[in-house]
Amino acid sequence: MxxxxxxxxxxxxxxxxxxxxxxxxxxxxxxxxxQKLHSVVNSIGELRNRAGADHGPAELPVGLDLRYGRLAMRSAIAWSGFMLDTLHDRRTQTEQ
Incomplete structure (x- = not known):
């Protein structure tokens, strides 16, 4: 897999x-x-790979400023929130 x-x-x-x-x-x-939201999430993954996969790298990534980081973070929050809401709804539906 x-x-x-x-x-x-x-x-x-x-x-x-x-x-x-x-x-x-x-x-x-x-x-x-x-589909568009999912494309944004995949772009965040690509951006993360470019910036470095390490947690707390010694050097800041080049070419990424604060507003791009905030854009990625807010987009990730939108997707994560939607997915968690959906999971909650699915669990609630099966309990009824």
Missing amino acids: ERTFTALTNQAAQVLGVDRNSVAGYDKEVAALL
């Missing part, structure tokens, strides 16, 4: 039923939005 960042985020979306294919049958606009 592939364990890349992209593969893991794809798998999470599929398991929760919020990937483009799962939603496209009943709401094309939401499917497009989810």
Whole structure:
């Protein structure tokens, strides 16, 4: 099984039923939005790889300033919040 960042985020979306294919049958606009949000998350993974995979590297990454870091952080919060809300909704639905 592939364990890349992209593969893991794809798998999470599929398991929760919020990937483009799962939603496209009943709401094309939401499917497009989810695809774009997922693309943003994958871009954050690529940015992280470029900046360095180490936690607390000795040198700051070149070409990344505070506003890019904030953009990445806020985008990650949006995706994470959506995924956690979806997980909560799925668990609540199965309990009923």
